[in-house]
Amino acid sequence: MIPGFIVLQAEEAESFFDSGVWWFFTRMSIAVLAGLWLALIYWVYKDARRRVADPLMxxxxxxxxxxxxxxxxxxxILRPPEYLDDVMERSLEIKAREMEVRQREQAMGGAVGTCPACREPVRDDFLICPKCRRELKVACSGCRKPLDPDWRICPFCSVEVGSRMGAGEDMFA
Ligand SMILES: [Zn+2]
Ligand SMILES: [Zn+2]
Structure with a gap:
């Protein structure tokens, strides 16, 4: 014996699945999923063209x-992190900056650094920044070559840097 209300519910449920509402709902779901699927493929195509150089890939x-x-x-997850345009732009920027440095070096006649005080371009062998007078190098007391202030000994003539007496100091020691 099946209670009457269960039979009634089952009939109602059946009529719901047969109804136009259910039919409409399932068709709409399939259409939305198919549209999303196609849209995602198109998105991957568009995105990959901007990130991947090899057309086959x-x-x-x-x-x-x-x-x-x-x-x-x-x-x-796996796509290249950068757009090809950005990669190209950056490499062009780097090349332009390298060229600028080379031109500046040619104009100044030597390897160029930057003054730590005023950011002015200065040659590697400058003793003093010509703009802000900051001491950049110390002239060797023996051979007058420019040395880093924290060097202890001249790599060119092996005179002790600290000794302001110069090359003759050894004679007095
Ligand atoms: Zn300076
Ligand atoms: Zn020296």
Missing amino acids: VWVAVAAAAFPFVGPLFYA
Whole structure:
């Protein structure tokens, strides 16, 4: 004996699945999922073209994206982090900066650094910054070559840097 209300509920449920509402709901869901699937493939194609230089690899990415929903997710994780345009722009920028440094070095006649005080370009062998008078190098007391202030000995003539007496000091020691 099946209680009457269960039979009634089952009939109601059946009529719901047969109804136009259910039919409409399932068709709409399928259409939305299919649209999303196509949109994701298109997105992967557009994105890969901006990030991947090799056209074959672009199509590999698109083929992988055709695997519903998991494909685009994997693509999003594994894709190159930068746009090709940005990579190109940066390499051009670096080249331009290198050229600028080389031109500056040619103009100044030697390897160029920057004054730590005023950021003025200064030659590596300058003793004093010509702009702000900051002491950059110390002239060796023996050979007059420019030395770093924290060097203890001249690498050119092996005179002790601390000794202001110069090369003749040894004679008095
Ligand atoms: Zn300076
Ligand atoms: Zn020296």
